[in-house]
Amino acid sequence: MDARKLSVVVGLLAATCAALPARAQRRGTVEVGAFANAMDYDRDLHIREGIGAGARVGVFVARNWSAEVEGTLMRVDREGAGGVRVAPLYARLGYTADVPGGRGMRAFFAGGVVRADYEFRRDLGLSGVLGTKLAAGDRFAARVEGTGEVMPGPRHWNTGLRLGLSLFESAR
Secondary structure, eight states, rough: OOOHHHHHHHHHHHHHBBBBBBBGSSSSEHHHHHHEEEEEEEOOBBBOOOOEEEEEEEEEEEETEEEEEEEEEEEEEEEETTEOOOOOOOEEEEEEEEEESEEEEEEEEEEEEEEEESOOOOEEEEEEEEEEEESSSSOOOOOOOOEEEEEEEEEEEEEEOOOOOOOEOOOO
């Protein structure tokens, strides 16, 4: 990801930091969401940047700690092959934190595994997310996230940006 793209990602993350109700972060709360996804692929994959969509389901396993699974689907151009399908699946453990002095600002950090299906090959690697959640009442939030994934063999890095909406259903 070049410096211009990185500055846009950082700017969007900073601009969307806001409070998410504490009750939405309680153990047993379920989060269901959908997102648009833009990816910048490692040059070694010979894939151009892609835009797609995805969905996530998560549950807070302890206060502020969540387990999430998500999937993305996109169609991208590959040198010499035309359009190919890219469909990664993710499993992550995340933490939603207050930002000190941020008047209830919430940041989201997560790490886990990714299984990337590039249609022409499959990879297993590590993934990470850094993002924010912007509350819209007690049950909804907008999410803006920067993502990264590394595949060990042969080694390559992919980076991305996600914009999405989430619905929270609290355990009673």
